[in-house]
Amino acid sequence: MRAVVTLALLALATAVPAQQIRPEARPVSLVLPDEDILDEPSTNADLTEVSNTPIEPPAPTDVSEQASAEPDPSVGPETNLPLPRFVSLKTDEGNVRRGPSLSHRIDWVFLRRDMPLQVIAEYGHWRRVVDREGLGGWVHYALLSGTRTVIVDDNLLPIRVRPSETAPEAAQLEAGVIARLGECNPDWCRISAGGYRGWALKSALWGVASDEIRD
Structure with missing residues (x-):
């Protein structure tokens, strides 16, 4: 299930x-x-x-530069x-x-x-x-x-055990769920929420740039 x-x-x-x-x-x-x-x-x-709280002033900048x-x-x-x-x-x-x-x-x-x-x-x-x-x-x-972190944009978004649409689903996330963001390739990102981890389509997430690659 x-x-x-x-x-x-x-x-x-x-x-x-x-x-x-x-x-x-x-x-x-x-x-x-x-x-x-x-x-x-x-x-x-x-x-x-x-x-x-004490705040350190910004480091001085070389005026000529x-x-x-x-x-x-x-x-x-x-x-x-x-x-x-x-x-x-x-x-x-x-x-x-x-x-x-x-x-x-x-x-x-x-x-x-x-x-x-x-x-x-x-x-x-x-x-x-x-x-x-x-x-x-x-x-x-x-x-x-x-x-x-990212917010799930699609309802019942499947997160999969591998970055492939044919890979088995680990869980489904409802729209609005916040998940921690892990590594990303051009199309997929590894995320975790509710104790579940897996790969989700980058296009279904808000909080990561479409061209962003993360190791």
């Missing part, structure tokens, strides 16, 4: 407007075995709490990492602001720990991110993790 990893109905909401936050609106995490938790437990984080070199739009000016790139939310709550500072208003609150996000811009210690629905804004970098 194939296992089906399901998702509580409320978990489909990934972000809500700040003015509509209610306790009952918090999404429910996947009911998974303890060993499948994607990251260490964390408290609900707000940027006001994060801002109290900066003047002579044109900025590369494909890498972040603060981290020199690729743009856009995927990350994940490492807290239960993440305030999403209209601009890159605590003085900007909160437009959204992400309520799903480990959800994949795409970084599209950087400014100081802030990252502009969007989710699968295209919603987003500026988030403090301390709320983000380099741990890679």
Whole structure:
């Protein structure tokens, strides 16, 4: 019998407007075995709490070098990492602001720990991110993790024991399930969720680029 990893109905909401936050609106995490938790437990984080932690200033930049070199739009000016790139939310709550500072208003609150996000811009210690629905804004970098996760886009997506459509199924994942991302070839990615592991078609996942290869 194939296992089906399901998702509580409320978990489909990934972000809500700040003015509509209610306790009952918090999404429910996947009911998974303890060993499948994607990251260490964390408290609900707000940027006001994060801002109290000491932050090291960015390393000084050679002014002559900066003047002579044109900025590369494909890498972040603060981290020199690729743009856009995927990350994940490492807290239960993440305030999403209209601009890159605590003085900007909160437009959204992400309520799903480990959800994949795409970084599209950087400014100081802030990252502009969007989710699968295209919603987003500026988030403090301390709320983000380099741990890679994906959201299942297809309902009852089969994960297979090998990267082939003729390979046996290990399980089926419902749409909206968050899974940890492993290696990827041009068409398939190895993922894990609910204690099950296998290969899924890359085109059925959000959180990985179509041309991305991972070892």
